[in-house]
Amino acid sequence: MKNTVQVSGIEVFAYHGCMNEEAVLGGKFSVDISIQTDFSKSAQSDELIDTIDYVRVREIVVEQMAIRSKLIEHVAYRILEKFKQEFPTAIESKITVRKLNAPIGGVVDEVAIIIEG
Secondary structure, eight states, rough: OOOOEEEEEEEEEEOOOSSSHHHOOOOOOOOEEEEEOOOOHHHHHHHGGSSSOHHHHHHHHHHHHHHOOOOOOHHHHHHHHHHHHHHHSSSSEEEEEEEEEEOOOOOOOOOEEEOOO
16 A cells, blocks of 8 residues: 655755855745655554654754755755655655745745655
8 A cells, every 4th residue: 555644844944055145144945745655554553653753754854954055956865865764664755845035036936846766
């Protein structure tokens, strides 16, 4: 059985970006996580240990977002790799990282990347 755990709208203030100002001033980011897994065991056991812990998902995102990167692609890849290490029952993960109010020389609500694996 293939099921999905989602944690959406994880808000983080971080210092990602290619411009020096971004390393100093930082900015707001929003991260959405979708992890495909098999709920069969947890559906029967009713135990947290048998599923993907939402709290740990958020912690991993916050930990990885705290490590400065020039590219949000790099951050998303680190999150994906950490999920693979910590959640052996994960079949596939999808990570969306949104940079809010990105300084790209015009009015833009957000830029985003999506990585799956």
